[in-house]
């Protein structure tokens with residue numbers, strides 16, 4: 292039986308390593324974990340959600356697809372009430388504020404034995420900055436498109452010596468170097484958003500305007516590389 296998985300969630304699965312023990316936090320329907328088990332990628336899945344309804348639905352789906360014996364279900368706000376014996380944490384389909392509050396509440400995740408797969412729906416620059424401030428670093432970043440939306444998916448590890456520049460919080464170096472076919476489209480969207488921010492600040496005579504103008508200039512410097520004119 293084939294699972295109805297979006298390109299976004301398939302891209303998250305692409306960062307899971309063979310035999311990983313996966314914790315899918317905010318699992319909702321549970322399809323990500325079920326796909327990983329059906330395809331022999333993950334060895335076990337902790338499916339967790341803060342709401343009982345989604346958790347029940349994940350359990351029903353696990354049963355329907357015959358993978359219940361490799362799944363554990365946890366009603367938990369973030370990772371507060373889940374077992375810590377996993378390799379890879381997935382947080383997908385959530386906004387930056389929720390992801391940041393989940394990671395802030397679990398300093399034990401600051402350990403090189405864990406890898407985090409994050410797919411953030413909003414305020415990605417804030418999330419990237421927060422990750423580096425907290426000692427995490429982006430190892431790889433990729434893109435996926437469903438309908439008209441282009442999503443970014445990050446693989447994050449604990450690496451406290453690393454830093455990120457302001458422009459990289461908008462478009463990470465890892466994504467730039469990925470040469471992903473969706474990169475030009477993603478770049479255009481990021482640039483459009485940043486241009487609107489700068490225009491708004493200009494009208495409001497915001498004191499932070501020079502900072503954002505400089506980020507936009509730095510971003511535009513990458514244009515040749517993004518469109519393949521440079522190596």
Ligand SMILES: C[S@@+](CC[C@H](N)C(=O)[O-])C[C@H]1O[C@@H](n2cnc3c(N)ncnc32)[C@H](O)[C@@H]1O
Nearest residue numbers: 316317318319340341342345367368369383384
């Ligand atoms: C939009 S759905 C995303 C589901 C799935 N991960 C995906 O990407 O398709 C967000 C899910 O996260 C759950 N959620 C929200 N805040 C949470 C938290 N603090 N801890 C655990 N789950 C949370 C919601 O109940 C919901 O099921």
